[in-house]
Amino acid sequence: MSLIFEQLLNGLQFGMMLFLMASGLTLVVGIMNFINLAHGTLYMAGAFFAVTFQLLTGSYLAAVGLAVASTALLGLLIEFLIAQPLYKRDHLDQVLCTFGIILFLNELARVIWGSAPLRMDAPVWLDGSVDLAGIAYPVYRLAIIAVSAAVALALYVVITKTRLGMLIRAGASDRTMIVGLGVNIQLLYGLVFAVGAALAALAGLLAAPLLAVQVGMGDHVLILTLVVVVIGGVGSVQGALLAALLVGVIDTVGRVTLPTGFGNIVIYVLMAMILFWRPRGLFPSNA
Amino acid sequence: MDRPEALSAYKSDLIAGTVFVLLLAAVPFIASAIGDPFYVRIFTRMMVFAIMAMSLNLILGYGGMVCFGHAMFVGSASYVVAIAGQHAASGMPLVLGPLSIPGSTDALVVWPIAVAVSALLALIFGSIALRTSGLYFIMITLAFAQMIYFVAVSAQTYGGADGLPIETAPTLGALNTGNRKELYYIVLVCLVGVYVLIRQIVGSRFGLVLRSSSQNEPRLEAVGLAPYRYRLVAFVISGAIAGLAGALLASSQAYVSPADMSWVRSGELIVMVVLGGMATLYGPVLGAFFYLFAEYALGNVTEHWQLLMGPLIILIVLYGKKGLAGFWLSSRKGGSL
Numbered sequence: 001m002s003l004i005f006e007q008l009l010n011g012l013q014f015g016m017m018l019f020l021m022a023s024g025l026t027l028v029v030g031i032m033n034f035i036n037l038a039h040g041t042l043y044m045a046g047a048f049f050a051v052t053f054q055l056l057t058g059s060y061l062a063a064v065g066l067a068v069a070s071t072a073l074l075g076l077l078i079e080f081l082i083a084q085p086l087y088k089r090d091h092l093d094q095v096l097c098t099f100g101i102i103l104f105l106n107e108l109a110r111v112i113w114g115s116a117p118l119r120m121d122a123p124v125w126l127d128g129s130v131d132l133a134g135i136a137y138p139v140y141r142l143a144i145i146a147v148s149a150a151v152a153l154a155l156y157v158v159i160t161k162t163r164l165g166m167l168i169r170a171g172a173s174d175r176t177m178i179v180g181l182g183v184n185i186q187l188l189y190g191l192v193f194a195v196g197a198a199l200a201a202l203a204g205l206l207a208a209p210l211l212a213v214q215v216g217m218g219d220h221v222l223i224l225t226l227v228v229v230v231i232g233g234v235g236s237v238q239g240a241l242l243a244a245l246l247v248g249v250i251d252t253v254g255r256v257t258l259p260t261g262f263g264n265i266v267i268y269v270l271m272a273m274i275l276f277w278r279p280r281g282l283f284p285s286n287a
Numbered sequence: 288m289d290r291p292e293a294l295s296a297y298k299s300d301l302i303a304g305t306v307f308v309l310l311l312a313a314v315p316f317i318a319s320a321i322g323d324p325f326y327v328r329i330f331t332r333m334m335v336f337a338i339m340a341m342s343l344n345l346i347l348g349y350g351g352m353v354c355f356g357h358a359m360f361v362g363s364a365s366y367v368v369a370i371a372g373q374h375a376a377s378g379m380p381l382v383l384g385p386l387s388i389p390g391s392t393d394a395l396v397v398w399p400i401a402v403a404v405s406a407l408l409a410l411i412f413g414s415i416a417l418r419t420s421g422l423y424f425i426m427i428t429l430a431f432a433q434m435i436y437f438v439a440v441s442a443q444t445y446g447g448a449d450g451l452p453i454e455t456a457p458t459l460g461a462l463n464t465g466n467r468k469e470l471y472y473i474v475l476v477c478l479v480g481v482y483v484l485i486r487q488i489v490g491s492r493f494g495l496v497l498r499s500s501s502q503n504e505p506r507l508e509a510v511g512l513a514p515y516r517y518r519l520v521a522f523v524i525s526g527a528i529a530g531l532a533g534a535l536l537a538s539s540q541a542y543v544s545p546a547d548m549s550w551v552r553s554g555e556l557i558v559m560v561v562l563g564g565m566a567t568l569y570g571p572v573l574g575a576f577f578y579l580f581a582e583y584a585l586g587n588v589t590e591h592w593q594l595l596m597g598p599l600i601i602l603i604v605l606y607g608k609k610g611l612a613g614f615w616l617s618s619r620k621g622g623s624l
Contacts, residue, residue, distance in 0.1 A: 104597025264437035
């Protein structure tokens with residue numbers, strides 16, 4: 001019983017991390033109609049930047065801030081150089097170009113940081129574990145849940161209560177119309193892309209102490225993120241939250257409770273079933 | 288285009304194609320003349336990938352379906368060949384419920400089964416995936432391919448993540464696919480056969496409907512044709528041809544691993560098709576040859592060849608959309624076929 005409870009918590013933590021990835025990507029896909037396969041590469045970049053800045057500054061918090069900011073800049077650079085000419089092209093061109101970005105940045109990371117996995121330490125003040133209903137649960141994982149929940153709340157407030165959020169919602173449901181209304185779409189696109197990159201970096205550096213920081217770490221996460229985006233419904237942040245938690249919990253618990261072959265694929269079966277039932281995801285935002 | 292021009296375009300295609308096939312047929316002789324059998328291996332691989340790219344082009348280029356999981360059809364067929372080989376070597380039959388299937392290394396038995404398995408997968412997954420479109424179609428094909436990938440990774444009996452070697456190469460009648468030269472010509476014959484098959488399909492009424500379904504779906508429905516069935520049939524044919532390529536791939540590597548159906552491989556196949564020229568008959572062949580050649584040539588220059596390949600892909604997509612076949616088409620002012 002306590003094993004299941006622990007796995008549920010792990011699933012919640014994993015799901016919240018997926019949400020950090022998926023919220024940014026669902027907005028990029030929903031608003032710009034741009035399929036960004038390089039989103040997983042930004043996750044990897046965040047983790048590598050954090051390791052490097054932690055070595056340079058010796059401070060965890062400084063490393064977090066610098067890594068998030070540099071990845072946001074990297075996102076802006078990608079937006080300006082590659083994404084902008086592709087907004088009006090079809091999905092296939094976007095898939096190909098961002099696939100090219102993955103090949104390039106993965107290899108660049110290998111040149112800079114090498115192929116051997118790097119370790120990132122969680123800060124000492126997040127070491128240890130707390131007693132939760134009889135099980136000792138690591139503080140660090142709880143911190144991930146808390147930080148992600150705070151981000152989710154902040155996103156909710158921005159999207160539902162502010163003028164910027166109004167533009168984002170409008171962009172996700174009808175792009176042509178908000179251009180017609182004279183909104184500076186260039187600025188909005190850049191901002192959404194940078195925020196998406198920053199959130200991906202945050203996810204990557206939060207996950208870094210739990211995994212090894214290595215080339216290709218973003219690839220698997222990318223696929224799961226895309227699954228979340230599609231299940232949740234493109235452009236919907238609340239759909240992304242629900243789908244991320246669903247995928248996080250089912251994947252984590254499934255790996256422990258189901259036979260190995262099936263535990264690995266259960267979320268893909270889930271996705272196929274959901275798309276069979278609702279071909280545009282749970283919360284289609286531009287119906 | 289008026290008829291004489293179409294005829295001359297057809298002729299120049301035919302001549303170029305014949306020259307290309309004759310050159311390919313000469314490769315093993317040239318390789319043994321210069322004493323470097325490695326070229327037989329690399330050209331075998333190029334031709335196998337060309338078959339994969341042609342099969343993908345049928346749905347991606349002509350049918351407008353961006354399938355991001357095509358490697359699963361290739362990989363599952365490769366696994367059928369490898370698994371049949373393993374059971375033949377151990378003498379233990381494969382037990383599936385009430386069925387007990389003996390292993391085999393007879394290509395005339397194993398390859399058709401491999402092709403059938405891929406076609407069946409394409410039928411099952413296609414019938415679900417084709418209910419969606421656009422981004423959702425890309426994603427669902429990717430997800431299905433990941434599913435098959437993870438099944439292979441967790442199949443410990445068959446090598447798991449390490450993959451499965453094929454110790455006894457299948458025999459095809461009097462031919463042995465373990466012999467590099469014999470396999471080379473088998474693959475060449477398959478390449479030409481698949482080219483002709485796809486040429487026939489694209490030129491048929493079925494092909495016409497398939498091509499128009501990617502251009503104007505409402506109009507197609509207005510004349511009373513349901514695109515879904517045409518797409519599904521194309522998807523199954525494409526899966527079957529990819530299965531043939533998978534069977535050939537298994538023999539050419541004497542080995543199969545989950546990497547043969549990873550999403551990166553699926554992405555590379557899309558790159559090959561686009562690089563060569565979508566919805567052209569020989570474009571995917573050129574694309575596959577060019578991609579593998581670039582991988583090999585850049586790989587000789589630097590182990591970090593992907594630093595060059597990544598930007599190359601981006602530049603080609605941004606500025607050279609018609610692919611390699613586009614140069615050929617514009618140089619001879621012929622038609623689009």
